[in-house]
Amino acid sequence: MESTVTKKVNREEFISKGVNPGNSSDYDIKLTMDTNGNFQFELTGLIKNLSTDDWEQLTFYFIPNIFTKSVSPELENPSTVNFHNISIDGKKVVYTLERDTLNIQLPHKLKPNQEVKVYFSYELTFPEQGLRFTKSNNGNFHLAQFYPMLATYRNSRWNKESYRDRGETYHTGFSNFKLTYDIPKGFTFVSSSDKEVFPSSNVGSIEAKNIKEIFVAILKDPILVENDGGPSVRVFGFNENKEKLYREIADEAIAAINYFEEIMGPYPFKQFDIIVDGMGMEYPGIVTVGSIYNTGPSNSQELKNMVIHEIAHQWFYGIVSNDPYSDAWLDEGFAVFAASLFKLSKLKETEDYNSMYRPDPNLELPVNLPLNQYESNMSSYVYGKSARKLWELFKDNGEVKEAEKFLKIYYHFYKYKEIDTKEFVRFVKYYFDLKDDTLFEGWLELEK
Numbered sequence: 001m002e003s004t005v006t007k008k009v010n011r012e013e014f015i016s017k018g019v020n021p022g023n024s025s026d027y028d029i030k031l032t033m034d035t036n037g038n039f040q041f042e043l044t045g046l047i048k049n050l051s052t053d054d055w056e057q058l059t060f061y062f063i064p065n066i067f068t069k070s071v072s073p074e075l076e077n078p079s080t081v082n083f084h085n086i087s088i089d090g091k092k093v094v095y096t097l098e099r100d101t102l103n104i105q106l107p108h109k110l111k112p113n114q115e116v117k118v119y120f121s122y123e124l125t126f127p128e129q130g131l132r133f134t135k136s137n138n139g140n141f142h143l144a145q146f147y148p149m150l151a152t153y154r155n156s157r158w159n160k161e162s163y164r165d166r167g168e169t170y171h172t173g174f175s176n177f178k179l180t181y182d183i184p185k186g187f188t189f190v191s192s193s194d195k196e197v198f199p200s201s202n203v204g205s206i207e208a209k210n211i212k213e214i215f216v217a218i219l220k221d222p223i224l225v226e227n228d229g230g231p232s233v234r235v236f237g238f239n240e241n242k243e244k245l246y247r248e249i250a251d252e253a254i255a256a257i258n259y260f261e262e263i264m265g266p267y268p269f270k271q272f273d274i275i276v277d278g279m280g281m282e283y284p285g286i287v288t289v290g291s292i293y294n295t296g297p298s299n300s301q302e303l304k305n306m307v308i309h310e311i312a313h314q315w316f317y318g319i320v321s322n323d324p325y326s327d328a329w330l331d332e333g334f335a336v337f338a339a340s341l342f343k344l345s346k347l348k349e350t351e352d353y354n355s356m357y358r359p360d361p362n363l364e365l366p367v368n369l370p371l372n373q374y375e376s377n378m379s380s381y382v383y384g385k386s387a388r389k390l391w392e393l394f395k396d397n398g399e400v401k402e403a404e405k406f407l408k409i410y411y412h413f414y415k416y417k418e419i420d421t422k423e424f425v426r427f428v429k430y431y432f433d434l435k436d437d438t439l440f441e442g443w444l445e446l447e448k
Helices: 063-067 240-263 300-312 329-347 378-392 399-414 421-431
Strands: 023-033 039-049 055-061 080-088 095-098 101-110 115-125 141-143 152-154 157-159 175-182 187-191 203-211 216-220 223-227 232-237 271-279 281-283 286-291
Touching (some): 080 095, 080 101, 101 115, 187 203, 223 240, 232 240, 286 300
Parallel strands (some): 023 175, 271 286
Antiparallel strands (some): 039 115, 080 115, 095 101, 152 157, 175 203, 187 216, 223 232
């Protein structure tokens, strides 16, 4: 490929355009767990209409319902869901719950810039073979997407797609959270909050602001390995014979966080938690690692690589947002790309990106299609091909150092905003002073 980097333009003139989430939402959650693993929740959501339309209903993701017996009859130990009350401004409302779609009929139209307060009271039990929302083999509870999550709103509709078990098929805006909890003795409370201590109290409260979602883990007798210096990195494991590995994971995490802060911008929390249990998945301020879609335990190097990838997501998803259903490549591809740059920085250029990620000529589709338009090879596009194409922007022009500069400026323009493919193309054309779309032909669908 010929050089794609031309004379840089004055970047101070560029005005980034984030995608409007269509709403804002603050959540106040009360969580109570009994000794039998039954959970009671009360949640109040303050929701504001930031669109230009009048709303007649609210649409939420409620993913725990996916793992109930009626929706997933193949599960031996499914979840149970029971809503006691859903009300708006103190009055019960009509609602429907089908698979993971919770629709609530508004008692009156919600006009632009108006707010409404929604109250939920419900109880849950957890599935033992759930995906992310699950009770793990170690007796831990992973509270992923455990609450009604307000969908984004755009193009005069609620942006809610059908649940899929591959990729993230839910998309929310940045929100503020308050959560109080009461859990049995013998369990440790860990979450997206960055002010927790170990061992945790069994009754407490946390806050987390301006995050995409909140994750909670309730852990049974974890082993803690903790490093100080910069963000506190805490690794929670469950095998006494693997404390050395947990220490290595913590050291690798600190190195990665320091690198990403240097080349992009600040890590947004004072603490970073790693739970070595379950599948590899990112959440604000906390990740789980262990396997990829329950394929079995990963070896030590795979675990470390998984941790680096999930840390990269703290920037790409956690700070620079995107819709993971329609533009999954913008967080997965960027996370792979950033993690690879970290690996190259450690190798002291004894290996280059070209040898690490070779192109696959059989991947003919664009990388930015909605998830339902890929078959079993979705990951090859949104993780592999997209990261490779990002590298091709720089492989003949400064390579690693130029890529690092690009990521820093990209982060600067889009932190705490949502970006889509159209805006990415606009930014790249400005950054590289490109006159046409030739650079994107064959790997991005520009007519979405």
